[in-house]
Structures are given as structure tokens and as C-alpha cells.
Amino acid sequence: MLNIVFVITNLSTGGAETMLYKLLKHIDRTRFNPTVISLVGFGEIGPLIRALDLPVFVLGANPKIPNPIIIFRLYYLIRSLNPDIVHTWMYHADFLGGLTARLAGCQRIVWGIRHSNLSLSKNKFSTLLVVKLCSFLSHQIPCRILSCSEFAKDIHISTGYVANKFHVIPNGFELDQFFPDPSSSLGLRAELGLSPQTILVGLIARFDPQKNHLGFIKAAALVNSKLPDIHFVLAGHRVDPFNNELMTAIAAYDLQDHMHLLGRRKDVPFLMASLDVLASSSHGEAFSNVLGEAMSCGVPCVVTDVGDSAEIVGNTGRVVPAGDMVSLGLALVELLSLPSAEKSALGLQARSRVKAHYEICHVAGLYESFYEQVFVNPCAVS
Incomplete structure (x- = not known):
């Protein structure tokens, strides 16, 4: 031994x-x-x-x-x-x-x-x-x-x-911990006071310059201008209403009614399975855990081209240049506008990709x- x-x-x-x-x-x-x-x-x-x-x-x-x-x-x-x-x-x-x-x-x-x-x-x-x-x-x-x-x-x-x-x-990634779960989708929307049909885009990351939350808010504003019924869920250490830097940026884009800051959560599988799309606006990653977790839950991802993110996502999501939040916003709009069957197919492919390469x-x-x-x-x- x-x-x-x-x-x-x-x-x-x-x-x-x-x-x-x-x-x-x-x-x-x-x-x-x-x-x-x-x-x-x-x-x-x-x-x-x-x-x-x-x-x-x-x-x-x-x-x-x-x-x-x-x-x-x-x-x-x-x-x-x-x-x-x-x-x-x-x-x-x-x-x-x-x-x-x-x-x-x-x-x-x-x-x-x-x-x-x-x-x-x-x-x-x-x-x-x-x-x-x-x-x-x-x-x-x-x-x-x-x-x-x-x-x-x-x-x-x-x-x-x-x-x-x-x-x-x-x-x-643990596929028995992260998996598609329709009950999670209903549970989070009820927690947030939203209708069961509300589309949710998530960013799950601690507040850190590398994660580029402020850039994501800019991309979210573009999404909101084209798809005004979309809501955004942000969670992670210091990602809460007490973060003045975040709250100021959200107010600057008039997104207060569409942004939900949940802080650090222990129920990450529940959050991931509740999302329709996961976004990553990072300036730098090596191998992003949240991408694998979201994909395991059957959630397609839109990511910046940093670290091995493009390799992780493959053809199951969208990849945009690092730092280009306009492209991130447009890619989110494009993916969110797909027919439900196509989005579901991407999610299934994402989970299969994790199972094949990263289990x-x-x-x-x-x-x-x-x-x-x-x-x-x-x-x-x-």
C-alpha cells in the first residue's frame, strides 16, 4: 500500500x-x-x-x-x-x-x-x-x-x-450527484417567486476578478434587451446583495428585477439542475469544475475561451473569445432562442460527454x- x-x-x-x-x-x-x-x-x-x-x-x-x-x-x-x-x-x-x-x-x-x-x-x-x-x-x-x-x-x-x-x-465529476432533475427546476423558481416557465441563466462562481462577474452583468444586459423575460441566477462566495460593487453594476444596467444573488450555497447540484443555461465569463480557468457539473446535469454552457473550457464543452455549447462580453451575450441569446428540443438535445449530449471523458x-x-x-x-x- x-x-x-x-x-x-x-x-x-x-x-x-x-x-x-x-x-x-x-x-x-x-x-x-x-x-x-x-x-x-x-x-x-x-x-x-x-x-x-x-x-x-x-x-x-x-x-x-x-x-x-x-x-x-x-x-x-x-x-x-x-x-x-x-x-x-x-x-x-x-x-x-x-x-x-x-x-x-x-x-x-x-x-x-x-x-x-x-x-x-x-x-x-x-x-x-x-x-x-x-x-x-x-x-x-x-x-x-x-x-x-x-x-x-x-x-x-x-x-x-x-x-x-x-x-x-x-x-x-460525480454523475450520481449531478444529474438532470425537473423537481429542482420547479423548486428554485418557487424559491425565487418566479413562474415555473421562467428561463434561468446561471453564473456559479466566487466573487473574484478571474471570474469576471461585472463582465457577465454587461452580457446579461444585452440578453435582457433582446429577451426581457430571462432571469439570471448568481451564486458563490461574496455574490450576494451585500456586495456593493455587484449591486452598483446591476443598478447601472437596470437589472435589479432580473438578477438573483444567492451567495454561497451548499446545494450546488440543486442549483445546477435548475438552470436552462450556464454561463462562464472568466478571464482565466485551468479546468472549470462548474462546467462539468452543469453538463452533468444536462445543462448546456456558454463559455469564454480560457483554459480547457472549449475542450470541455466541445460541440455541446457555445464558446466565445475571452473578455468579449458582447459575444457572450449574443451567444446566450442564440442558444436561448433555440427550440426546446434542440436545447434538450444539447443538454443530453453534454452529460454524455462528461460520462465519456470526465467521470x-x-x-x-x-x-x-x-x-x-x-x-x-x-x-x-x-
């Missing part, structure tokens, strides 16, 4: 954290013995992982105040766990966890890359500094670098990461094979 220690920056709700949880939920426990270390906090995902009867260690690092004691705690924890493989997830864990694991004597270190937009306008300077440091350290620290998308791999190679250490495994058991199997290859031959490169 292989002992694998996963070191992740934090366990708050996010795409990387959720994917780690799904992997741990479906990994073969007769062949792999996982342990999780969170540098910062327990978050919302920590309890879910502990419920799988897996150990979770939280070091309590303060992201704003470096503390050398955290490094010593991480060092002694890794030494005591004696892992066969250390797999770090996200930049700060790659940097700190990778260095510490090497100091602790680990030879099989895997870095995890789950980000694709490295522009200064969309990232903290401190994050980009860590990325640059990691590009130098990629020659010495990791034996493999695991990316969730081809696009993210290419972006990081262009910044100086070692090309022949990369391996790509996409995100996976979680298949993806977990790819991880398992990858870990076994790393264990047998840690020095091999692509």
Missing part, C-alpha cells in the same frame, strides 16, 4: 479543494493510504475529508504573516508520516510543501498546478512571485508536475517550468496509475 501525503494551501470551498475531496472519496483505499495536510485552515472541505475516515492535519498558517514555526511543524509531520509520495496542491503548497518535503528526505514529490491566468491584473503580486520561484525550483524539487489542463501546462512551461516533468489529468471513477483511476508510475520510477520524465 502506498502512503501518499497531500499538502494543500487551504481547505476552503474551491475547485482544487473540491477535486481533492472527490479524489480521496474514490481512490482505492486497498492500494493507497492518503493523509491530508492543510497549511492554513480546516475550511468547509476538511470535515468532508475527515468523514471519509482520513486524517487531516491543519497547521494554522496566517497567509499574511510568515511564520517559520509552520515550516518546522510541517517538516516533523512529514518525517513522522514517512510518505512514499508527497503531492502538493497549488502554488504556496508547491513552494513550501515541496521544499520542506525535500528537506525531510522525500524523493517522490509531485507538484499540482490548477491555475492558468498569470497576468498581473488578475493575480496578487505575491502569488506571481511564488510562481516565479517555483519555476526555478521545478528543476530540482518535483519529480513530476501534475496539471489539470493542457492550457495550464503550456502557460507554466512558458514561464520557465520544466516541460518534460508535466503530466495532465483532468478534473472528474470521477475514470479520473481517479488515472491518478492511481500515475501514483504507481511515480513510485516505481520517480526519475522518469515525459
